[in-house]
Amino acid sequence: xxxxxxxxxxxxxxxxxxxxxxxxxxxxxxxxxxxxxxxxxxxxxxxxxxxxxxxxxxxxxxxxxxxxxxxxxxxxxxxxxxxxxxxxxxxxxxxxxxxxxxxxxxxxxxxxxxxxxxxxxxxxxxxxxxxxxxxxxxxxxxxxxxxxxxxxxxxxxxxxxxxxxxxxxxxxxxxxxxxxxxxxxxxxxxxxxxxxxxxxxxxxxxxxxxxxxxxxxxxxxxxxxxxxxxxxxxxxxxxxxxxxxxxxxxxxxxxxxxxxxxxxxxxxxxxxxxxxxxxxxxx
Amino acid sequence: xxxxxxxxxxxxxxxxxxxxxxxxxxxxxxxxxxxxxxxxxxxxxxxxxxxxxxxxxxxxxxxxxxxxxxxxxxxxxxxxxxxxxxxxxxxxxxxxxxxxxxxxxxxxxxxxxxxxxxxxxxxxxxxxxxxxxxxxxxxxxxxxxxxxxxxxxxxxxxxxxxxxxxxxxxxxxxxxxxxxxxxxxxxxxxxxxxxxxxxxxxxxxxxxxxxxxxxxxxxxxxxxxxxxxxxxxxxxx
Numbered sequence: 253x254x255x256x257x258x259x260x261x262x263x264x265x266x267x268x269x270x271x272x273x274x275x276x277x278x279x280x281x282x283x284x285x286x287x288x289x290x291x292x293x294x295x296x297x298x299x300x301x302x303x304x305x306x307x308x309x310x311x312x313x314x315x316x317x318x319x320x321x322x323x324x325x326x327x328x329x330x331x332x333x334x335x336x337x338x339x340x341x342x343x344x345x346x347x348x349x350x351x352x353x354x355x356x357x358x359x360x361x362x363x364x365x366x367x368x369x370x371x372x373x374x375x376x377x378x379x380x381x382x383x384x385x386x387x388x389x390x391x392x393x394x395x396x397x398x399x400x401x402x403x404x405x406x407x408x409x410x411x412x413x414x415x416x417x418x419x420x421x422x423x424x425x426x427x428x429x430x431x432x433x434x435x436x437x438x439x440x441x442x443x444x445x446x447x448x449x450x451x452x453x454x455x456x457x458x459x460x461x462x463x464x465x466x467x468x469x470x471x472x473x474x475x476x477x478x479x480x481x482x483x484x485x486x487x488x489x490x491x492x493x494x495x496x497x498x499x500x501x502x503x504x505x506x507x508x509x510x511x512x513x514x515x516x517x518x519x520x521x522x523x524x525x526x527x528x529x530x531x532x533x534x535x
Numbered sequence: 536x537x538x539x540x541x542x543x544x545x546x547x548x549x550x551x552x553x554x555x556x557x558x559x560x561x562x563x564x565x566x567x568x569x570x571x572x573x574x575x576x577x578x579x580x581x582x583x584x585x586x587x588x589x590x591x592x593x594x595x596x597x598x599x600x601x602x603x604x605x606x607x608x609x610x611x612x613x614x615x616x617x618x619x620x621x622x623x624x625x626x627x628x629x630x631x632x633x634x635x636x637x638x639x640x641x642x643x644x645x646x647x648x649x650x651x652x653x654x655x656x657x658x659x660x661x662x663x664x665x666x667x668x669x670x671x672x673x674x675x676x677x678x679x680x681x682x683x684x685x686x687x688x689x690x691x692x693x694x695x696x697x698x699x700x701x702x703x704x705x706x707x708x709x710x711x712x713x714x715x716x717x718x719x720x721x722x723x724x725x726x727x728x729x730x731x732x733x734x735x736x737x738x739x740x741x742x743x744x745x746x747x748x749x750x751x752x753x754x755x756x757x758x759x760x761x762x763x764x765x766x767x768x769x770x771x772x
Binding site for chain 1: 538539541542545548549552553614615618619620622623624625626627628629630634
């Protein structure tokens with residue numbers, strides 16, 4: 253669906269390239285996470301893919317067609333959820349969706365249904381300028397879905413949201429995946445990526461350091477062991493190798509004789525893997 | 536067509552919801568109309584010397600009307616730039632150029648209606664109906680130029696106000712052409728509204744004013760093309 257080969261981009265009046273010869277392919281129906289710290293080149297790559305930046309080198313094809321060959325009809329096929337709110341502040345949420353809907357020729361989804369999806373139906377007649385950042389982000393998010401596009405680009409879709417609304421947005425993204433949409437998710441929220449993406453790419457200083465599925469990465473970089481936390485007069489914790497765990501006498505003894513509080517498998521988190529692979533922390 | 540009407544209706548709501556915008560769109564032009572229709576005849580009664588300049592007063596007041604319309608559209612664009620709404624529009628199938636043309640078209644149409652009213656209903660200018668329409672059209676073209684100049688050179692609405700003042704002064708300069716006898720006055724022709732004035736003055740004097748009309752159209756087109764490119768480069772690069 254999306255194929256990028258040797259893609260590079262340097263901002264005018266900047267000596268160093270923001271994106272340095274990156275390569276990746278995203279098949280149709282995949283949710284692909286693009287992870288990296290601020291300034292890593294995530295948003296630049298996304299801006300190239302949504303045709304907001306020109307003057308790149310390398311190849312980028314979307315739906316089998318070179319990005320440069322697409323005209324404005326490209327935007328009938330993609331939906332973009334920006335990192336920062338961008339609405340007409342003097343218009344209400346409903347009026348905003350109606351305004352933007354005037355730019356499409358295809359049939360669109362009911363704006364009230366979209367607002368209800370993200371819990372904004374009660375605020376449909378409130379001006380966007382009076383919205384909190386979280387409400388604006390939710391309005392951003394549903395605007396991307398208005399024309400039912402095949403490919404969705406989301407830049408930090410849960411940024412500024414409380415846990416309830418972040419959950420709501422993630423559930424919608426999971427549902428979009430089930431519907432077969434291709435999703436390009438830019439984020440530095442590793443937990444979001446882990447939950448929502450089939451594969452993730454780590455990008456640092458404009459270079460992709462690694463691409464794989466979160467599950468494969470967690471197993472590859474984790475410890476094959478479990479940690480048991482238990483009460484035996486006092487709080488204690490012990491690690492046991494996964495291999496032969498069922499026959500491990502010490503492990504079985506703790507299970508039988510102690511009050512077990514928690515058992516955790518010790519696969520690595522994406523945060524730990526990111527730091528290990530790139531030598532940099534997210535932030 | 537329905538979509539266009541929806542956009543226009545929502546744009547007018549935006550104008551009505553900000554005090555400064557509706558003031559510039561409705562109240563300021565109303566003052567200019569009142570100045571020409573009500574105060575000018577009274578002033579002429581007390582100061583008959585003004586009668587010789589009533590045509591010039593009409594030209595300048597009409598100019599104020601159309602430039603304030605241009606200012607309103609510029610303010611809307613500056614707001615949308617601040618709110619990043621223009622970036623969102625860049626990811627819509629319509630394209631940002633079409634949106635900009637739509638916005639400029641709204642301003643041009645409103646300016647045309649106001650200018651035509653001013654030129655015909657005041658009874659000051661002696662114009663053939665076709666010349667009045669063409670004159671109003673030339674005036675209307677000043678609105679998108681003012682819009683683009685403001686939206687290009689101002690970073691925000693506060694700067695926009697300062698730029699608007701400069702634009703208003705620059706637009707007044709061609710009036711000096713009426714007081715300069717030599718061909719040197721044509722230097723003012725780099726400001727397109729100079730040719731609008733010359734066309735209307737020729738028409739008022741009974742001439743067809745074809746050369747002035749052609750030069751006016753050319754000057755507006757050239758300045759528009761330059762400002763449009765500059766706006767795109769400054770705002771979207």
